[in-house]
Amino acid sequence: MPTQSGPGADEQHVQTGSKPDSAIRINILAIAIGIIAGLGAVLFRGAIWLFQNAFFGNALNPGDVQFEELNIPNLYALFGFLGSWRLVLVPAVGGLLVGLVIQLTTREVSGHGVPKVLIAVLTRGGRIDPKIALYKTIASSIAIGSGGSLGREGPIVQIGSAAGSFFGKFVRHKAHTRTLVAAGAAGGIAATFNAPLAGIMFALEIILAQNNARNVVAVVLSSVVATAVARPILQFTPTPGVREFLVPVQFELVNPAIELPLYLLLGLFVAVAGMAMVRMLYAVEHVTEQIRMPFLLKPASGGALLGLSGLVSALVLGVPAQQSANWLFGVGYSTIGSSLRGELVLGTMAVLGLMKLVGFSLSIGTGSSGGIFSPCVYVGAMIGGAFGLVVHAWIPNTAGAGAYALVGMGGVFAAAARAPLTSALIIFELTGEYTIILPVLLVCVLGSEVAERLMRGSTIYNQKLRDMGLTVQERRIGSLEDSTAADVMTRDLDVLHVGDTVGEASLLFARTRHHTVPIVDAKGHLVGLVRHHDIARPLTEGTTLDRDQLVEDVGIGEPDSVSPDSNLLSVVDCMKARQVGRLPVIDDNGVLVGMVSRGNILAAYDLPLES
Numbered sequence: 094m095p096t097q098s099g100p101g102a103d104e105q106h107v108q109t110g111s112k113p114d115s116a117i118r119i120n121i122l123a124i125a126i127g128i129i130a131g132l133g134a135v136l137f138r139g140a141i142w143l144f145q146n147a148f149f150g151n152a153l154n155p156g157d158v159q160f161e162e163l164n165i166p167n168l169y170a171l172f173g174f175l176g177s178w179r180l181v182l183v184p185a186v187g188g189l190l191v192g193l194v195i196q197l198t199t200r201e202v203s204g205h206g207v208p209k210v211l212i213a214v215l216t217r218g219g220r221i222d223p224k225i226a227l228y229k230t231i232a233s234s235i236a237i238g239s240g241g242s243l244g245r246e247g248p249i250v251q252i253g254s255a256a257g258s259f260f261g262k263f264v265r266h267k268a269h270t271r272t273l274v275a276a277g278a279a280g281g282i283a284a285t286f287n288a289p290l291a292g293i294m295f296a297l298e299i300i301l302a303q304n305n306a307r308n309v310v311a312v313v314l315s316s317v318v319a320t321a322v323a324r325p326i327l328q329f330t331p332t333p334g335v336r337e338f339l340v341p342v343q344f345e346l347v348n349p350a351i352e353l354p355l356y357l358l359l360g361l362f363v364a365v366a367g368m369a370m371v372r373m374l375y376a377v378e379h380v381t382e383q384i385r386m387p388f389l390l391k392p393a394s395g396g397a398l399l400g401l402s403g404l405v406s407a408l409v410l411g412v413p414a415q416q417s418a419n420w421l422f423g424v425g426y427s428t429i430g431s432s433l434r435g436e437l438v439l440g441t442m443a444v445l446g447l448m449k450l451v452g453f454s455l456s457i458g459t460g461s462s463g464g465i466f467s468p469c470v471y472v473g474a475m476i477g478g479a480f481g482l483v484v485h486a487w488i489p490n491t492a493g494a495g496a497y498a499l500v501g502m503g504g505v506f507a508a509a510a511r512a513p514l515t516s517a518l519i520i521f522e523l524t525g526e527y528t529i530i531l532p533v534l535l536v537c538v539l540g541s542e543v544a545e546r547l548m549r550g551s552t553i554y555n556q557k558l559r560d561m562g563l564t565v566q567e568r569r570i571g572s573l574e575d576s577t578a579a580d581v582m583t584r585d586l587d588v589l590h591v592g593d594t595v596g597e598a599s600l601l602f603a604r605t606r607h608h609t610v611p612i613v614d615a616k617g618h619l620v621g622l623v624r625h626h627d628i629a630r631p632l633t634e635g636t637t638l639d640r641d642q643l644v645e646d647v648g649i650g651e652p653d654s655v656s657p658d659s660n661l662l663s664v665v666d667c668m669k670a671r672q673v674g675r676l677p678v679i680d681d682n683g684v685l686v687g688m689v690s691r692g693n694i695l696a697a698y699d700l701p702l703e704s
Contacts, residue, residue: 144238155423187239243463367508477501
């Protein structure tokens, strides 16, 4: 028989709270996270170097790692009898190993990392399996070391965030866990790029999309400590002498009245390039998902196709295949440096920019593991450098092509990620070129805003979340993410049992004015839902419905549901996707423990109910 609770149960709101964590505790944890993130960055860079030696020796520099080469046998030398075709085989073998690692561990390791962190922040209160740090280090270092056209920022963000999530178990509130996850991301970026300011801004601009005193302090501490740990080991210095990119001359505005409008035009070009990075990546990913083959073969196919793109580039440019691979494989920082120094001609930069876009999409889109920052910077350098050559040929009294290449580096990443401040800061810290900060800021902001309108809010980081139906635009981190379904759900429910009749259901609907009532079995397991519409519709259509018919025969079997620990933002997304206003809440055993409605969520959000 149906059971009944008091009136208004649909709008019941259970308020919960947690005692705030001590700021001292959070800051101490942030320091510990910074130490681990710094050491993680060192291990990650070392692993890339190790696999780079195993795959290519000193024949190519896909990882651009600043250590001495090992004199050990490598696949590139062993496959020497294949000639240029070994440039197809070696990345394919690397992709196969990456696929094997992912197959044996978790799919969380595939892709470029940051979307996985955002999903954890948005839907799981920042919880990330700490083993992800180890798995991601292995998979991404193999991918980059074997020539994958990938970056380092995505993996190190996931590695650092996993450390932050681990320490999140020592705080009481989910908001603090998310802060520690962001602190780990900041520490990872700061340590691997020797860029503490960019690490801080990355965490606040991309991971949290908000900043307040608590977030800033914890994120700053982690970023500073991680940089201090990694800098002496990775042989970085705070002076311009040792940086990722050595700029041969000081870039500056030569003729602002002429050059600033030109940089505005460059901002439009980088916006289109940023959009192309996003669109092509996810197009390849969607096509790959439709292909029916064992997953571990997908990154291998991406590696083989990357190698073929290198051979095609060699034919187009008329250079040896090994030179083409050296330009296109790996993170590509040496090639970026060549563009900054003006060592590449217009046609070469145009071809390399296009082929890097293709290679990057094939590497990430087929399921390999790596980041997107370096490919974006690479494409930006090629576009900016080519633009600068054209400008300098027509208007000699302007900055050299290298200045436009440097500005383009920041612009494409800003457009693809919609992170103009992070992009400007990281370019400044990677090059030490403060004199050109005005054009960098101008192009980054303009490129970001134009790309925002072209892509209607999509970015290279949030498109994955949008594909999953998660709300990521104009999000407010606060009560919706700090509260779960268990915090607000109605616990005393009106339910129907298996074996109840349509007549009994009609009486229950008349008494309670519910629109939907769950059906449970004798053990309380959710087996379906009955809507008032299912019973009332036959009457309006002039047909008869047997009042003795069982409710399970007219209801919805296997309805959508959420778990008690689902945060309210994910519940809202589910309601929106399913176009429902009320969802059952079931535990791990399938037992119905409550119902969550729009009214419950609005009350939790501290907003008035609509009349």
